[in-house]
Amino acid sequence: MRLIHRLRGVAAQTLDSAWFFDFQQRLTIGPVDRLHRAIAAELRDLAPRSVLDVGCGTGTSSTTTDADFVGIDVNPTYIARANERFGGPRRKFLVADALTWPFEDKQFDAALYVNAMHHFDDAGALRILAALHRITRSALLIAEPAPETRMPVSRLLISLDQGDWIRPQADLRALIERAGFDVVRERVFFRGFAHTRLLVCRPRRPGDDTDSRGP
């Protein structure tokens, strides 16, 4: 455990560099990974005109759609890199803390929350999910590490992750549903060397038939 703790400390310092973050993503996940292809396919079906990406990192998920795109992240070096690589009149990346960002006055057709929810404790994750429920018209796509894997290398990489709240499937789904979303589809990918789960969530609205929930 002490070794894992020390390795996580070293990883935290190096990953703070946007360049190194991108480099390790390409090394462990690949330039265009299966998760991004799956997100792109979901977004193609949804055909959103606007997408919000919470905890967008260096902005790579913006390549999954042609919609107007806003990414927010608390790390200014990641946002600078996102703007440098992907920014433009229809793709904006902002330095913002998702816990205090004023979501209220905005509306988006779809939202992404890709490998970021495990950086928040239950109260914080719920607050962000509830805000996303208010402002998202059609779908929220959530990607999270899938810790149930038996594969040692996948387990090691997930244990080195900088997020402190990696949730088993049941806990993750319970939080999402508590915030008012139905999980309509779920897939697990072997992504680079670790497992990632993609959940397609629909905001439940008054009058929806709760019996028609997905798996």
Ligand SMILES: C[S@@+](CC[C@H](N)C(=O)[O-])C[C@H]1O[C@@H](n2cnc3c(N)ncnc32)[C@H](O)[C@@H]1O
């Ligand atoms: C594992 S990275 C995922 C980045 C990106 N979504 C991706 O898939 O490449 C988690 C991201 O969450 C961001 N983050 C952590 N706490 C945050 C907060 N309070 N508000 C906004 N972003 C936050 C981190 O800066 C980091 O970029």
